[in-house]
Amino acid sequence: MATPERRFTPTALGAAIGTLLLVAGAVIGPIVWGDAAAADSVSERLQSASAAHPFGTDELGRDIFARVMTATRLSLLLALGATAISMVGGIVFGLVGAVLPRYPRMGLMGLLDILLAFPWLLLVLFITVIWGASAVGAMLAIGLAGIPSLARLVYNLASSISGRDFVRAARVVGVGPAGNLWRHVLPNIANPLLVNAAAAASVTLLSFAGLSFLGLGVQAPEYDWGRMLQEGNLRIYINPLAALGPGIAIVLAGLVFTMLSEAAAKTPGSGLRAVTDHAVAAVAGSSSRRRSISRKAAPVAVVSERSSIAEITGLNVEFPTPEGSTVKCVRDVDLSIARGEVVGIVGESGSGKSLTAMALAGLLEPPAVVTSTTHVFDDLDLSGTLAATDRARLGVELGMVFQDPLTSLNP
Structure with missing residues (x-):
């Protein structure tokens, strides 16, 4: 069977390389640089960038570069955890809203619209105060604050698919609401959800860095890129790389997530138009022979x-x-x-x-x-x-x- 041609774009190549580097940094970072990140040396405190310490050292003499690499795991895990909370919550509320009767659906969508009316950052800060200033509290705050927008997106996508004839046909033959959502609706909205998940991960990473920079995220003795950015900002005029180092890591990771979303959006084989192309290619390359309607063919016996x-x-x-x-x-x-x-x-x-x-x-x-x-x-x-x-x-x-x-x- 023929398959659609897949073009390996520079964006996809960059996203693949960047993802591999992030995964490698998260896996081996604490193993390779963990000891250097925790080693105190009073005699080497507050040093500027050098060959021995590319980003300099902090007030306890710890190597800032080693701390940036070690913080990769925690920074990415927190960002991905918050993204997962937003995606799961958004998918659940969006799909449920698409199958509810009229008045419960209007009530649920009205609640989501009210939450969307609040500035996103204000909602994050409000939830952070409830859960407390901690890494877990910040993850829950960012994840829960992202649910309303994603739920509204999922609801709009699911509603457009639910009105299609093939979904109505499935209802006629007895497929229930849950079966329709799982077999017919969710697979056909997976591609835009994947794109938005990658884009949301980039925004979530920056949000986490912002909360930690404000002192509302990761607390000592733990540290992530945002907390290191706050510490380096206090002496940015003395050693700029102390702040630029974690800042560069945040920007590069956010850029990788953005490239992932663009690569997913441009991947052939996803979305309705690509599915149509796939169907045409499959028919053209199949082994089925062409048949014409013949007149007065000899009948088959039994x-x-x-x-x-x-x-x-x-x-x-x-x-x-x-x-x-x-x-x-x-x-x-x-x-x-x-x-x-x-x-x-x-x-x-x-x-x-x-x-x-x-x-x-x-x-x-x-x-x-x-x-x-x-x-x-x-x-x-x-x-x-x-x-x-x-x-x-x-x-x-x-x-x-x-x-x-x-x-x-x-x-």
């Missing part, structure tokens, strides 16, 4: 021995006219579809494509007059009256795909 999943022969569809005569719209059509085969009915407008497919599916009702020599689906003979159990089986096994399949099928 239903139980058929290799085809659906077959109709000698199909005629007529409609009565006001004058009392009839108009034959489909004349002597034979169509057979083998198991695993893809057959497309192609023709100009008014040639009888939809009537042929609807007749095969048994969807034409009076005043249409449908006659055929053979009309079977799997082991069911559709030319006669079906039992209730067989009709129920047809409701979940046989369906009609019209000329706009993207609205009828799950992308």
